[in-house]
Amino acid sequence: xxxxxxxxxxxxxxxxxxxxxxxxxxxxxxxxxxxxxxxxxxxxxxxxxxxxxxxxxxxxxxxxxxxxxxxxxxxxxxxxxxxxxxxxxxxxxx
Numbered sequence: 220x221x222x223x224x225x226x227x228x229x230x231x232x233x234x235x236x237x238x239x240x241x242x243x244x245x246x247x248x249x250x251x252x253x254x255x256x257x258x259x260x261x262x263x264x265x266x267x268x269x270x271x272x273x274x275x276x277x278x279x280x281x282x283x284x285x286x287x288x289x290x291x292x293x294x295x296x297x298x299x300x301x302x303x304x305x306x307x308x309x310x311x312x313x
Contacts, residue, residue, distance in 0.1 A: 222281040222312045223255075224288070229270030229305040236303030242296055250287035252278045269307055281312055 230236045247253060256275040260268060278284040287293055288308075300306055 220280055220312055222278045222284040222310055224252075224274075224276050224278070224284055225309050225311060226274040227269040227307045228272040228274065230272065230303060231305060232303045234303075235299060239296055239299045239303050242299070243293070246290065246292040246296070247276060247287060249292065250278065250290065251283050252276050252287050270305065272304075281310060284310055 228236075244254065254274060254276045256273065258273050260271040260273075278287065288310075
């Protein structure tokens with residue numbers, strides 16, 4: 220059953236964030252993940268959004284998603300991610 224990770228992002232340091240973005244994409248491939256959407260806030264429709272950017276990635280299942288999240292490749296980028304933005308990551312399953 221496919222699983223998705225949704226990240227809502229509030230950039231606090233554009234340079235650090237760009238360094239993270241340039242590296243994180245390569246961490247998905249090894250775990251079968253693929254980015255479906257990277258976008259910027261266009262309009263608030265209901266409620267208050269967290270941040271001004273969003274990312275959605277798909278994995279074959281929740282186990283693959285968790286292997287990616289806990290992988291040394293991804294974990295080595297967490298400090299850079301946190302230096303560049305406030306990020307909320309949430310996993311969903313269909």
